Amino acid sequence: MTEQDLTQEPSPEERRRKHRTRQILIFVTLPGVLLGTATVSAAYSQGWLTPTPPKAACSPQVVPAPKRSSFTVNVLNATGRDGMAATVAKGLSQRKFSIGGISNAPETWYVTQPAVVHYGPKFLDQALLVQQQIPGAELFQDDGRVSKSVDVVVGLGYKEIVPLPPRFDPLxxxxxxxxxxxxxxxxxxxxxxxxxxxxxxxxxxxxxxxxxxxxxxxxxxxxxxxxxxxxxxxxxxxxxxxxxxxxxxxxxxxxxxxxxxxxxxxxAQVPAPAPRPKQATPTVARPCSDN
CATH class of the missing domain: 3.30.70 (Alpha-Beta Plaits)
Structure with a gap:
């Protein structure tokens, strides 16, 4: 094959054949596309193809916190360090919680977290309020627990309790x-x-x-x-x-x-009480549920 053969233009007959082929393809394809588009549009207009709405984001439910003196907190030491339960119990008492028992946790309990708060199914709010006091504390629901009290198991990761809120002169x-x-x-x-x-x-x-x-x-x-x-x-x-x-x-x-x-x-000679700033209502945030 010569260089002239490679550059030779198609004959008039070949050009007419290719042109007819393109016309046939357009004639066959275009109506199908138009029909499909019209069908989908009609389905949407009739509500047959309603798009699925995005799932709403799950947000925690913020509710007023229970009164701190309305339930009992038991403190257990799972750190192996003497006096840790008493130290945490003292801190919680200073923050107006009612302390019940102070003891060591069973030797088989290995707790690496700062603390684990055990609670019954009906007393999540109480557990959440206690959890707020120890950074990094986790919750554990005991389905068989019916007591209103919660247990704080102090773990190896414990460092400190949250700072005390500002103190004001009592009335x-x-x-x-x-x-x-x-x-x-x-x-x-x-x-x-x-x-x-x-x-x-x-x-x-x-x-x-x-x-x-x-x-x-x-x-x-x-x-x-x-x-x-x-x-x-x-x-x-x-x-x-x-x-x-x-x-x-x-x-x-x-x-x-x-x-x-x-x-x-x-x-008349006793100093008047110092004004107190308005305090926000304490709250807890119940974890959201996807159910």
């Missing part, structure tokens, strides 16, 4: 006290207790000092680590009162009346 109605008499004046504890009640304080025990101390000053206010702010407020109502920190738990204080006591500070 009189938020302070509970015992009033004790160490003087020879009969009925003095009852008189002082009545006056404190009139000022809005809560009074529990009224008696002679069970520690049998003799106070020569106006009053001694005994309090624990968590009751420092309450003791400070009570001291504003008794001139020259002395503060004494002891090892008690909770915020209750003892007002121990001494021999130099002559009366409470006039209300």
């Amino acid at each position: 009189p109605r938020e302070i509970t006290m015992n009033v004790y008499n160490t003087t020879f004046r009969e009925g003095l504890a009852s008189t002082v207790a009545k006056e404190f009640k009139q000022r809005g304080f809560k009074v529990k025990e009224v008696s002679n000092d069970p520690l049998k101390t003799l106070q020569m000053g106006t009053a001694l206010i005994r309090f624990g680590e968590e009751g420092d702010l309450a003791a400070k407020i009570v001291a504003q109502h008794i001139p020259k009162a002395t503060l004494l920190k002891d090892g008690r738990a909770g915020t209750k204080v003892d007002v121990v009346i001494g021999n130099a006591f002559t009366g409470l500070t006039p209300l």
Whole structure:
């Protein structure tokens, strides 16, 4: 075959044959395409081919948190380090949770997480609230558990509990006290207790000092680590009162009346309570479900 043969143009007959072939293909194909398009359009217009809507994103359900004192928290130590359960229990108590048992976890429990919160099926919100206190804590639902309490199993990954929220001076109605008499004046504890009640304080025990101390000053206010702010407020109502920190738990204080006591500070001279910023309602986020 020569170079001339390779470059030779098709004959007129060949061009006419190719042209007819293209016309036939167009004649056969185009109606089918148009018919298919019209059929699909009609199906959509009649609702026969409604596209499937995208599945809605699953969002957690945010609800008000249960009151912290409304259920009990048991703390178990699965770290092998002495005192870890007591440490976590103290932290939860400082955050107003009610602590039940404090113990070691069974030796067969190997917990690598910071903590695992065990709860019954009806008490997810309580478990979620406790989970918020320990970064990295996980939940474990015990289907056979019916108790309202939850168990916190402290694991090897535990580092710390969340920081305490800001503290504010308690109001009189938020302070509970015992009033004790160490003087020879009969009925003095009852008189002082009545006056404190009139000022809005809560009074529990009224008696002679069970520690049998003799106070020569106006009053001694005994309090624990968590009751420092309450003791400070009570001291504003008794001139020259002395503060004494002891090892008690909770915020209750003892007002121990001494021999130099002559009366409470006039209300007009007691500092007004400091304003508190508005606190947001505590919430928990229930995990979303795809069901």
